[in-house]
Amino acid sequence: MAEIDTARIVYQFEYEERLRCAFIGAGGHSYRNIYPAFQYAPIDLCAVCDLDAERAAQYARIFGAPRHYSDHRVMLERERPTAVFIVTSYDPDGRVQALDLALDCLSAGAHVWMEKPTASSTAEVAKLAELAQRANRIVVTGTKTVFSPVMRRAKEIVSSPEFGGPSSIFIRYPLSMPAFEQRTSLVEMNWFLDCIFHPAAAIFHLMGPIDRISHEWEAKTGASVTAIRFQSGAVGALHLAAGSSPSSPVDRTEVVGNNANIVIENGTTLTYYRPTSARESGRVGSFLVPTESAPLRWEPEYSYGQLYNKNLFYLGYVDEIVYFCDCIVNGTAPDRGSLEQAFQILQLFEAYRRTEPGRWTGVDAK
Ligand SMILES: NC(=O)c1ccc[n+]([C@@H]2O[C@H](COP(=O)([O-])OP(=O)(O)OC[C@H]3O[C@@H](n4cnc5c(N)ncnc54)[C@H](O)[C@@H]3O)[C@@H](O)[C@H]2O)c1
Structure with a gap:
């Protein structure tokens, strides 16, 4: 690659x-x-x-x-x-x-x-x-x-044997979906199409092809929550958080493996909660896990005029x-x-266009 x-x-x-x-x-x-x-x-x-x-x-x-x-x-x-x-x-x-x-x-x-x-x-x-x-x-x-530095590192981590394979994902992204009756109109769906590429690209990149989805939809803001089952057997939730304040960070992604998880916040912060031993309930007086299995956290510094803290780099452009x-x-x-990924994303887009809230539909990979 x-x-x-x-x-x-x-x-x-x-x-x-x-x-x-x-x-x-x-x-x-x-x-x-x-x-x-x-x-x-x-x-x-x-x-x-x-x-x-x-x-x-x-x-x-x-x-x-x-x-x-x-x-x-x-x-x-x-x-x-x-x-x-x-x-x-x-x-x-x-x-x-x-x-x-x-x-x-x-x-x-x-x-x-x-x-x-x-x-x-x-x-x-x-x-x-x-x-x-x-x-x-x-x-x-x-x-x-999917080209941003945090996403590249996240992909490496979730693909590593110690992570145990991605078992579930949660993605939050503010995006309003039109009412079901309006979704046949490409004009009504314009903004949804424009933005769904961002969270959808991350979902497919981290988790692979989707088997089926079912979503629930809120009328005041157009917010939605989608339950996802992946072909791998993993599960996921896509929270399209329309109605969020413009002052709020936009995205939050969490992938869980087996005794490990990662969290990406605000496009630039990555935390890796590494595998560590379970704690005996009611008997442990310190929250500090051993240093060799402690969480790892990366975030940029913004004080120097460097490349890594320029949006052209940390957003993946x-x-x-x-x-x-x-x-x-x-x-x-x-x-x-790739065009294969674009095809998958548009399969998801088409699934929302044809399926009423509350119903399951297949999202087949090509
Ligand atoms: N990835 C991101 O972060 C991100 C952010 C914003 C926008 N976008 C995408 O970028 C695209 C453009 O967005 P924008 O806000 O810059 O749009 P814009 O309307 O400001 O610019 C589009 C330009 O394309 C020109 N154009 C249209 N048809 C043409 C043709 N046949 N020949 C020559 N020029 C033509 C228009 O005259 C216009 O100047 C959209 O697809 C949007 O989804 C991506």
Whole structure:
């Protein structure tokens, strides 16, 4: 598996070889989080395209691309990029704009990195996968959560023999789900589709494929709680905590193994409660377990101007982009942010669209 070496980050200008890349989209998120991440990736940005030509020109100037376009087809034809980054939005009918753009890029022979959501249905992802395979190109979706340093360490821990295999998971993420009757509308489901990729990517990454789900739903806020059974036999709960205060940390994830558990809080803090001996009830006067089996806790310091305490790094943006570049350079198929994972996430999305609260439904892996 291609991996960013977080112990020593390479600056863009230090790479001996860089990939010829173009960019479609000059919007808010890409300005904040994607173009700036290129400073640490083997990328030679040749052109920027946006429907708003003035924006495209400004972004090209700011982020060092020599040319800009307002029509992606013209850009693909003239630039012949090795890879294209796509960070666009939604059509008024709720369609994911990036889907058709990605199909055009693959047809033009370019690898594709696209922001989530990859698409709005499993059928659309299957179409992308088929073309990617025919064109012998890769597609990576920007599922930053599974690229973040804490998630990478969490995955290592839950996969280690001493953890005993993940037996259950709890994930909290604030997200409102529309009423069941509204879920046939892609427009009503737009925000849910936009955000479900974050907790869902983490669930599949840590626990593997889902067998079945059943959810309960609250009408005032659209909050929900989903009971999950995984194909491994493990169980889980997804608490989509709509109604939370905006001042609250967003996420909390806990995975339990066998005599061990991990907790990820606020995207940056990881605690590993390691296996340790049971305490005799009513007889032990100190809560301190032996040092060799004591909990481990990691959290960033925020006082120094370092890379690790920059959101581009601790949220996983640089890693997801360098990973994509590594896959292209090494000719390896992605296993994080892959179309298989996007397919699984959209299977979950479709399960919510077709199933009323209180009923079980299968979420089959491909
Ligand atoms: N992973 C994250 O942390 C995160 C955070 C925020 C947003 N996002 C995702 O990023 C994407 C963009 O969000 P945003 O808020 O920046 O949107 P935005 O509306 O600010 O930007 C989208 C840009 O795409 C351009 N565009 C649309 N169709 C185009 C086309 N055919 N050719 C050229 N340009 C085109 C628009 O003109 C616009 O400038 C969404 O998919 C969203 O889900 C991800």
